Amino acid sequence: MHIQIQCCGVVLMLVLFYFYVRQKRIALETQKAFLVVFWASFLCIAFDIFSIIVIEYRHVLSEPFAKFIAKTYLITLLGVAISALGYMCVDIYAKRDEYWRDMRKYLVLEVLGVIGTYAAPLYYNYSPDGTEVLYTYGPSVYVTYGVALIFFVRIFYLMKKEKARINPRRREAVCIWLVAWIVASQIQFMYTNVLIVGYAGSIGIMVLYLKLENPETNLDRSTGLFNSGALYQYMKQLFAKEKDFAVLVILFENNAYQNVQLEKRDLVRMEIVEYLLKLPDALAFKNAEDEYFVLFAEPETAEAGVAEIRRRFQAGWGDGNASLVHPRWLYLPHADVVDQTENLLYLVRYIRQEEKEFSENDFFRIEKDSVDKMYRKREVEQLIIDAIENDRVEVFYQPIYSTSEQHITSAEALVRIRDRENKIVPPGVFIDTAEESGMILKLGELVFEKVCGFIRKHPLEQYGMHYIEVNLSVVQCAYENLAQDYINIMERYGVDPRYINLEITESASTNAKKTLLGNMENLMEYGVHFSLDDFGTGQSNLNYIVDMPVDIVKFDRSMTNSYFENGKAKYVMEAAIHMIHGMNLEIVSEGIETKEQYQTMEDLGISHIQGYYFSKPLPEDEFIAYLESKKAEQGA
Numbered sequence: 261m262h263i264q265i266q267c268c269g270v271v272l273m274l275v276l277f278y279f280y281v282r283q284k285r286i287a288l289e290t291q292k293a294f295l296v297v298f299w300a301s302f303l304c305i306a307f308d309i310f311s312i313i314v315i316e317y318r319h320v321l322s323e324p325f326a327k328f329i330a331k332t333y334l335i336t337l338l339g340v341a342i343s344a345l346g347y348m349c350v351d352i353y354a355k356r357d358e359y360w361r362d363m364r365k366y367l368v369l370e371v372l373g374v375i376g377t378y379a380a381p382l383y384y385n386y387s388p389d390g391t392e393v394l395y396t397y398g399p400s401v402y403v404t405y406g407v408a409l410i411f412f413v414r415i416f417y418l419m420k421k422e423k424a425r426i427n428p429r430r431r432e433a434v435c436i437w438l439v440a441w442i443v444a445s446q447i448q449f450m451y452t453n454v455l456i457v458g459y460a461g462s463i464g465i466m467v468l469y470l471k472l473e474n475p476e477t478n479l480d481r482s483t484g485l486f487n488s489g490a491l492y493q494y495m496k497q498l499f500a501k502e503k504d505f506a507v508l509v510i511l512f513e514n515n516a517y518q519n520v521q522l523e524k525r526d527l528v529r530m531e532i533v534e535y536l537l538k539l540p541d542a543l544a545f546k547n548a549e550d551e552y553f554v555l556f557a558e559p560e561t562a563e564a565g566v567a568e569i570r571r572r573f574q575a576g577w578g579d580g581n582a583s584l585v586h587p588r589w590l591y592l593p594h595a596d597v598v599d600q601t602e603n604l605l606y607l608v609r610y611i612r613q614e615e616k617e618f619s620e621n622d623f624f625r626i627e628k629d630s631v632d633k634m635y636r637k638r639e640v641e642q643l644i645i646d647a648i649e650n651d652r653v654e655v656f657y658q659p660i661y662s663t664s665e666q667h668i669t670s671a672e673a674l675v676r677i678r679d680r681e682n683k684i685v686p687p688g689v690f691i692d693t694a695e696e697s698g699m700i701l702k703l704g705e706l707v708f709e710k711v712c713g714f715i716r717k718h719p720l721e722q723y724g725m726h727y728i729e730v731n732l733s734v735v736q737c738a739y740e741n742l743a744q745d746y747i748n749i750m751e752r753y754g755v756d757p758r759y760i761n762l763e764i765t766e767s768a769s770t771n772a773k774k775t776l777l778g779n780m781e782n783l784m785e786y787g788v789h790f791s792l793d794d795f796g797t798g799q800s801n802l803n804y805i806v807d808m809p810v811d812i813v814k815f816d817r818s819m820t821n822s823y824f825e826n827g828k829a830k831y832v833m834e835a836a837i838h839m840i841h842g843m844n845l846e847i848v849s850e851g852i853e854t855k856e857q858y859q860t861m862e863d864l865g866i867s868h869i870q871g872y873y874f875s876k877p878l879p880e881d882e883f884i885a886y887l888e889s890k891k892a893e894q895g896a
């Protein structure tokens with residue numbers, strides 16, 4: 261009897277099972293599916309051994325019984341095949357009913373396979389001396405293999421088709437498992453006395469365990485709480501089942517432990533963890549950023565649970581409850597105000613960073629309006645990502661008129677995004693978000709490339725223009741590689757740097773200012789010029805002009821407007837003009853809309869005028885048409 265190898269397989273699986281049940285686990289769908297695969301494989305290997313024994317003693321037992329057991333072994337192979345398919349589908353179908361809808365037809369196939377295997381005849385192949393049964397064959401076996409093959413083909417098909425939805429580790433693990441199986445059955449086919457299929461199956465289960473199902477991978481090493489991976493999967497499951505739940509986030513920020521003596525902190529920390537581990541109606545998780553998430557499956561009782569946890573913190577920890585720890589708290593009473601895990605995690609981040617009320621209080625209850633604000637921000641982020649990826653970033657040009665040369669001598673490049681409905685979105689909607697998320701680096705670069713492309717296509721001099729002004733965000737200015745990146749772009753497009761004027765605004769931090777000055781130095785050495793934008797908005801002051809090597813100062817629209825509306829502002833502006841001219845710098849006055857405004861600015865000696873009086877910012881082709889018409893007028 262060749263059952264030694266199978267027995268090794270059984271031992272291996274029992275050892276695995278021992279480790280599996282010893283670990284702290286969380287009710288995840290993938291683990292349920294894994295247990296089904298595990299037991300199907302275990303039954304398979306057990307029936308493999310059993311059928312070998314029964315066949316050996318078929319004369320003592322009974323011939324039909326031996327065949328029945330041999331066929332039952334074949335059926336357990338079908339069990340493994342369908343459980344493997346079920347396991348593969350865990351990531352694909354978030355909702356249970358979708359899962360069962362798809363699995364139903366395979367269950368029917370499975371039942372047909374079972375009936376066929378039992379109904380069809382099975383034969384023995386004997387050893388040459390006729391004493392030993394080497395293997396079984398016949399229609400019963402072919403039915404089993406045929407049906408199993410359909411399952412395997414389906415699994416490999418899903419692996420390819422649903423690549424994006426299946427956890428890559430799952431794909432890899434299932435692949436190894438099935439390949440081990442197929443290779444083993446080929447070997448067994450060629451060398452009929454090497455019965456290794458069952459053993460290969462158990463090795464496959466070990467691979468699944470190690471790669472995916474080891475419960476330890478769901479635990480945070482330092483605390484033993486469930487980790488962020490488990491949090492993510494668990495919440496995803498709750499959302500998929502459309503089950504509402506409540507979340508309490510406990511944030512231990514820098515000064516949370518300041519009242520606890522240094523040497524006692526670890527002890528207190530562990531005491532808190534112990535407490536969280538034993539919470540009666542809630543599950544505690546900890547992520548890598550030291551945020552503790554407590555999930556209440558029943559939102560109705562969560563309120564009381566949260567109050568109890570906070571009471572426990574107020575009571576103090578350590579010897580005689582002498583140590584007070586002060587975490588900050590975020591409480592989301594109903595997770596169903598968001599629609600998926602990613603957004604819930606994003607919401608926590610959003611509130612930590614941007615909810616003013618939370619920055620002033622230790623406890624914040626997340627209500628619908630915070631969620632709405634978060635969604636709006638997320639929408640804008642999506643809009644930007646979408647625009648960058650699908651080339652929906654556009655540059656409009658607003659002409660700038662020179663009072664001395666009496667024609668358009670430059671233009672400001674102003675970014676626009678076209679949304680999915682082809683509507684133009686102005687920068688006021690997305691610049692702040694792009695800056696906060698860092699996407700402004702990519703966006704700014706794209707704009708600059710488009711401007712360089714424009715200059716190469718339409719040599720400025722043919723329209724009497726000298727340069728294009730391009731806005732730089734403070735985030736870009738504080739980016740170390742900005743100068744080199746922009747120089748590379750100009751070289752790539754073969755654009756002479758004298759056609760470029762970059763607009764900067766005042767940087768908040770001195771550190772950012774240092775980087776900005778470094779960037780400016782490099783770009784100026786290359787031949788680029790600079791303007792100071794937003795003068796008069798409070799973002800720019802006179803000191804800044806002294807420090808910054810700019811050639812032009814741009815008066816913001818609010819400043820020019822207040823000149824006409826406010827008597828005192830007149831004197832401020834006149835003094836500013838005087839000083840700026842004294843420093844030998846030029847001025848661009850923005851937001852000039854009427855002839856009177858234009859005349860006043862000209863009388864004040866301002867050299868450049870930008871505003872709707874001349875033109876609104878125009879798309880590239882309209883801007884060129886505008887320049888052509890001006891050229892024609894001048895020629896006339």
Ligand code: C2E
Binds near residue numbers: 673688732872
């Ligand atoms: P900014 O650089 O001060 O640009 C001037 C803004 O004033 C433009 O708004 C322009 O359309 C508007 N404007 C010009 N003349 C008039 C006028 O006569 N009346 C009125 N009511 N408005 C006028 P826009 O294009 O919406 O840009 C707003 C701001 O967005 C810009 O202010 C700039 O800070 C930022 N921005 C635009 N494009 C970019 C870009 O490519 N990169 C970066 N970082 N920021 C940009």
Ligand code: MG
Binds near residue numbers: 672731763793
């Ligand atoms: Mg500007």
Ligand code: MG
Binds near residue numbers: 793815816817850
């Ligand atoms: Mg401006």
